[in-house]
Amino acid sequence: MGFFLRTALLAFGLFIGMLIAIQFGKWLGVRRKKIEGEAGTPAIGVMEGSVFALMGLVIAFTFSGALGRLDWRRQLDVEEVNAIGTAWLRLDLLPERDQPPLRRMFREYAETRLGVYHKLPDVKAAYADISRLGDLQKQIWSSALASAQSNNGPQATMLLMPALNAMFDILTTQKMAGLAHPPLIVFAMLFGLAVISSLLVGYDMGGIRQRHWIHLMGFAATIAFALYVVVDLEYPRLGLIRIDHFDQAMVDLLAQMK
Numbered sequence: 001m002g003f004f005l006r007t008a009l010l011a012f013g014l015f016i017g018m019l020i021a022i023q024f025g026k027w028l029g030v031r032r033k034k035i036e037g038e039a040g041t042p043a044i045g046v047m048e049g050s051v052f053a054l055m056g057l058v059i060a061f062t063f064s065g066a067l068g069r070l071d072w073r074r075q076l077d078v079e080e081v082n083a084i085g086t087a088w089l090r091l092d093l094l095p096e097r098d099q100p101p102l103r104r105m106f107r108e109y110a111e112t113r114l115g116v117y118h119k120l121p122d123v124k125a126a127y128a129d130i131s132r133l134g135d136l137q138k139q140i141w142s143s144a145l146a147s148a149q150s151n152n153g154p155q156a157t158m159l160l161m162p163a164l165n166a167m168f169d170i171l172t173t174q175k176m177a178g179l180a181h182p183p184l185i186v187f188a189m190l191f192g193l194a195v196i197s198s199l200l201v202g203y204d205m206g207g208i209r210q211r212h213w214i215h216l217m218g219f220a221a222t223i224a225f226a227l228y229v230v231v232d233l234e235y236p237r238l239g240l241i242r243i244d245h246f247d248q249a250m251v252d253l254l255a256q257m258k
Contacts, residue, residue, distance in 0.1 A: 003121050003238035011228035014191055018220035021195045022202035029206015048200045055193040059226055062182060062190065066233035073177050073236060074243055080170045081249040084110055087163040088257060091144075093156035098147035102140065107257050109136045113171075114250045120237045130175065137168050181234050190230075194223045 088106055091099050112129050119125040141164060148156040198220065205212075232239035 003235060004240060007228060007231050007239060010231070011224045014194060014227060015220050015224040017195055018198040018223065019216065021198035022205075022216055022220070025199040025202025026205045027202075028199075029203040031206075032203075033206050048204070051193065051200060052197055055190075055197050055223075058186075058190055058193060059223075059230070062186060062230050063226070063233070065182065066230050069177070069180055070233055070236055070241070070243070072180075074246055076170065076174050076177055077243065077246040078249060080113070080167075080174060081253050083163070083167040083170050084113075084250075085253050085256075087160070087167045088253075090156075090160045090163050093160050094144065094147045098143070102143055102147075103257070105136055105140050105143070107254065109133065109140065110250060110254050110257065112136065114247060114254070117237060117244065117247055130171075133171060137171075140164065141168070178237075187227075187231070190227055194227065197223075 084106070088103075091102055091106070094102070112132050116126045116129045116133075119129065144160055144164060145157075148160060201216075201219065229241075232241045236243045
C-alpha cells in the first residue's frame with residue numbers, strides 16, 4: 001500500500017471517528033439533560049475552550065514545523081548540488097592523467113544520488129543506492145588522496161580534499177533530514193485532541209434536536225484534512241506534496257559533467 005493511500009485512509013478514519021465521537025457526545029448530552037434538566041447544565045465552557053485552544057495550538061506548531069523542515073530539505077538539495085559541483089571543478093587541480101577515472105566516479109555518484117530520489121517510495125531500493133554511494137565515497141576519496149599525495153600537490157590537497165569532505169558530509173545530513181520528524185506521540189496527541197474536541201461538540205449539542213450535518217461534517221473534514229496536510233508535509237518525497245522539482249538542479253549538474 002502506497003504512502004498516499006495509507007495517509008488518505010488515516011485521514012478518512014479520523015473523519016469517521018470524529019463523526020462517531022460527535023454522535024456519542026450528543027447521546028451523552030441528551031442523557032444528561034433528561035437526568036439533570038436544563039438547570040443541571042454545568043458551566044464547562046472554559047474547560048471546553050481550553051481543549052479547543054490546545055488543539056489549535058498543537059496543529060499550528062506542527063504545521064509550522066513541517067513547513068520549516070520542508071524548506072530545510074529544499075535548501076539541503078541545493079547545497080548538495082553545489083558541493084558536488086565545487087568538488088567536480090576542483091578535480092582540475094589534479095594531473096590530467098588522474099582525472100578521467102575520478103570524473104567517471106563523480107558522474108556515477110551524481111547519477112546514483114539522483115536515483116535515490118527516483119526510486120522512492122521503494123525504500124529498500126533507495127537504501128541500496130545509498131549503500132552504493134558509501135562505496136563510491138571511499139573510492140573517490142582514496143583515488144583523489146593518492147593522486148594529490150603522489151604528485152606533491154599541496155594546493156590540490158588543501159582545496160580538493162575539503163570540497164570532497166563537504167560533498168560527503170551533506171549526504172549524511174540529507175539522510176538525517178529524512179528522519180527528522182516529530183515523535184509519534186505528537187501525532188497521537190493531535191488525533192486524540194481531534195476526537196476529544198468532537199466529543200465535546202456533540203455533548204454541547206445534546207439540547208438541540210436538529211442535526212446540523214453540514215456544520216458537523218465541515219468541522220470533521222477541516223480538522224482531518226489539516227492533519228493530513230501536516231503528515232504529508234513531513235514526507236515530501238512520498239505523498240502529494242513533492243520537492244521533486246528541486247532535482248532539476250542535479251539533472252543540470254549531470255549535463256555539465258558530460
